[in-house]
Amino acid sequence: MSAARAAAAPAPPTARGRIDKRQAILSAAIEVFARDGYERAGVEAIAAEAGVAKPTIYNHLGGKENLYRAAMAEAAARSKTKVLAAVDGFPTTGEDLRAGLRTVARSLVDCHISPQGWALSRLLYTEAARFPEVYDEVQTEGGRQINEALAGRLARLGNAGVLRVPDPVLAARHFMALITGELAARTAMGTRELPEEELAGIIADGVETFLAAFGT
Amino acid sequence: MSAARAAAAPAPPTARGRIDKRQAILSAAIEVFARDGYERAGVEAIAAEAGVAKPTIYNHLGGKENLYRAAMAEAAARSKTKVLAAVDGFPTTGEDLRAGLRTVARSLVDCHISPQGWALSRLLYTEAARFPEVYDEVQTEGGRQINEALAGRLARLGNAGVLRVPDPVLAARHFMALITGELAARTAMGTRELPEEELAGIIADGVETFLAAFGT
DNA sequence: GCCTTCTTGAACTCATGAGTTCAAATTAGC
């Protein structure tokens, strides 16, 4: 019986009993939803991916809709942590500003183009009509916080006289737009690989335009 | 019989026989796919919307996948026409450049945020994994052409000395990024209305940053 | 060791939706 399951699931022959099933289910759900989309994703497939029986999912999370909500909350939390860490690397002084901006931009882009990052964006957009609350939660709890953090760092640089940012929030939005604006189109919303050199070029170009607009 | 169909379909009591069924089917398909997504859209619903019987769809277009491809090609063609017309309004002289840029930006944004525009983007992204050829066709046939047209106009302004655009293609990309970058997030990929004043603000801000970066 | 609690597998039910079939009705071409 265990052997049959192990053959169907990539997961190791899971220990039985109540361990960290819930976490395993959420991780598997994120992966399968990301790969197949909400509609095409099967609860059975998620169960297999998690190395768990189907009723266990219904015990823990009640149903597909609720499972989706919980999985998205988990994914959003993970993503937010990463992005805020990336913003933390923002330069605080004008010393080698161009290089500093490129480094942060690269970190931010890496968050965006990671499989997890794309999965989150794609599902948010795709299911925005069906799950508006999920969209709002991620957007307000996540997106706004990130923008605020970025704006704060830009304001510091403005204060130090190395940038001209009368409206730091706007500058933060345009920074993100210039850096990440083309990623969706270029990678087909994360379904294509982007050559390293192309990525570096996009970032360098974005930083350049940003500096042309907001530098002193 | 005709009365029963008219009750189910919003379409007028269609004349029978081989008229413009195909066009009606494609228009209905665009609408239903846009509203419900590929997976949730039902062929039966499309038939009802088109005021046509289900077998007629299979006669004309063979199946759901093919119907999707044809509908997307139609939608892309319509969209491209509109966008290229918008680019045509681009200023060619430096006279009142700011106002001219805002006007074009507004036209471009209007194409983007129209229900048809969002439908196209959303479906392209959502189904990029399942229909990569559709994505490529629209992206290369449409996106590239639009970017080229925009770059051409920017190059003229550069030549006239009112803009500093060593790389017109790059400038075109950044123009679009600054103008349309936030629209997806703000409108939840077109599922929310955006207040007119907010939209005007986004455009004005985008043009301002663009001029700061590329103006003389 | 024992009892409670959770997990499992397997076989269900039930709804939905793609695609087909076909005789009857309708239309277009002439």
Add this chain to the structure above:
DNA sequence: GCTAATTTGAACTCATGAGTTCAAGAAGGC
């Protein structure tokens, strides 16, 4: 008008997937 092609409605088939049920099995607490 007459004929050939097309459209229609309605009733199919068939596959898929959500959610449930239940008896048997496996931890974990004591």
